[in-house]
Amino acid sequence: MDSTTQTSSHWYVLYTKPRAEKKLAKQLLQDGIEAYCPTRVEVKQWSDRKKKIETPILPSMILVNIPDQDRPLVFDRPQAVRYLYWLGKPAKVSSKEVESLRSMAEDSQFESQELQSLRPGEKLDMTALGFEQIEGTVKFVNAKECWIILEHIGYVVKFKKSQLEL
Template sequence: MNSSSKSDSFWYVLYTKPRAEKKLAQQLQEDGIEAYCPTQVELKVWSDRKKKVETPLLPSMILVYIENEKRELVFNRKNAIRYLYWLGQPAKVTSEEVESLKSLLDDSQFENHGLQKMQAGVKLDMTSLGFEHIQGTVTYTSTTECWVVLEGLGYVVKFKKKTLKF
């Protein structure tokens, strides 16, 4: 690879300091680095009030789109910790997976359909949830949550009752 181009860029998973995901993503974008912090809205309940809060879907992680040779630039910001590695190499996420994640989170039409019927070990075609060419394996279920390992990402996604649709 003699010259750098956008085709040499990949999405990487970057660990952040706790509760610094959205701030770091914004800082990196100010630095000209494409960063994505997927978020979901949760209802937080305290003894005196309820409030909708936007929380990161991937705790202490964001996705950055950057050329391999420039990956170290993210460490100019103090909230960047390290990259996620998979089999000894920096974990790469495909653009299709990132776009599927974005479209999944942007879709406001989710409903719950039989969460209690899901069982650990079941393989799921994640196409119905907006993921293309990604298979997931259910690892945990309860009456309110379902944890699915996205095999293409090597990550567990936790779906809550209000956002899950099958």
């Protein structure tokens, strides 16, 4: 291996303990490790009030940009569980996909998308849903929610109509 390969970093999917995504991402950032926990704002309703809460888009997962040889460093934090593997190798996420998640989380462009127009099995150019150069497959859709498979990481992202209208 040459030295440029050893020092190049990639985005990896890191499993976290339940409900520890934002906390772990913050701690890794403090440790000097680039970490990203994509979130969306969700309205939660209790019997006496409604509150907007920032909810992770990828439950129990965060994205970390780290050189290959430094991947074990994330396990210095007890909230880190393991890396996601895809086809026998650590799942790598392209920078374009990470930027698309960032732009989707910051700029909810889902409002104009009619859920009823989507069909299970349909391949989607996710650009229409706020992503850039990402392909997904519709897994399930009804009038209230849509599940889309992000094939590069083998994960299903679920969107509820109420979340898309915020």
